[in-house]
Amino acid sequence: MIIESYKDPSLKIFSLNSNKPLAEKIANVVGTQLGKSSVKQFSDGEIQINIEESIRGDHVYVIQSTNYPVNDHLLELLIMIDALKRASAKTINIVMPYYGYGRQDRTAKPREPITAKLVANLLQKAGATRMLMLDLHTVQLQGFFDIPVDNLFTMPLFAQHYQDCGLSGEDVVVVSPKNSGVGRARVLSEYLDATLAIVDQSIDEHGEKLGSVIGNIQGKTCIMVDDMINTGETLASAATILMDNGAKAVYACASHGLFSNGATRILKEAPIKKICVTDSIDFTGKEQLVNLEVITSSELIGKGIKGIHENKPLSPLFKL
Secondary structure (H helix, E strand, O other): OOOOOOOOOOEEEEEOOOOHHHHHHHHHHHOOOEOOEEEEEOOOOOEEEEEOOOOOOOEEEEEOOOOOOHHHHHHHHHHHHHHHHHOOOOEEEEEEOOOOOOOOOOOOOOOOOOHHHHHHHHHHHHOOOEEEEEOOOOHHHHHHOOOOEEEEOOHHHHHHHHHHOOOOOOOEEEEEOOHHHHHHHHHHHHHHOOEEEEEEEEEOOOOOEEEEEEOOOOOOEEEEEEEEEOOOHHHHHHHHHHHHOOOOEEEEEEEEEOOOOOHHHHHHOOOOOEEEEEOOOOOOOOOOOOOEEEEOOHHHHHHHHHHHHOOOOOHHHHOO
């Protein structure tokens, strides 16, 4: 139910197939309704998109995460952008809560592609005029675009959640489950006025997993933080290492819950009390963990859309 209608009818929000529940919440925050469109497939799998209302001269925001099936969702988005451009939309703003292919952002080994840059090129070539993201895998991905990119951070959302649960202060340690995620863990630790620790995981010459903890976690509540949960193996092994090293309890949070096949089973067996993710990815129809908590990013993204449309700074959204 819309509480207050948005004053400017030139702002239009559309959603494709990836996450309509989140799109409806965002539209509610903004004070409008989702635009009318349809996504169909021909018998051979070709995608057909039809925009069922006039958007001539409008500022259009398309909400689409490119999670599984990532290629279908990405192509839907590209076709939608082309349709909007040909329908004379004034601006085409892409709201992508989860940016698929974002992990392939460099050439780690010889002859590897940089698909994060390729996707950026495709979106711009199709006609996108602005991007609004939620917690990119690395903030440097913004440099792959030649159009404005706003990357909203989820750490304030998690910080508020854990503060409301009474998890803050000297009895709490924020933990990075891998060496590459220290920056993200440091931000959350500052919000929670907690100390910082790192789980150093490696594999020996025999293929056995090794792990140690850098920091003091003895008798303390640990909150692991990562940008995404895919197979769940990193969090599960890190949680076991933390408990073996004297942690009182282990919690975990991540911006994006991909939960690929097998992740639910792995995380069920892990010594993690609660797992918290945002609704950047739709869980409808998926098996869910009993200890899973989902916090909505709709208010954050909705305020971001209104700020962009009204030419207001988005910096207040980065504060708790």
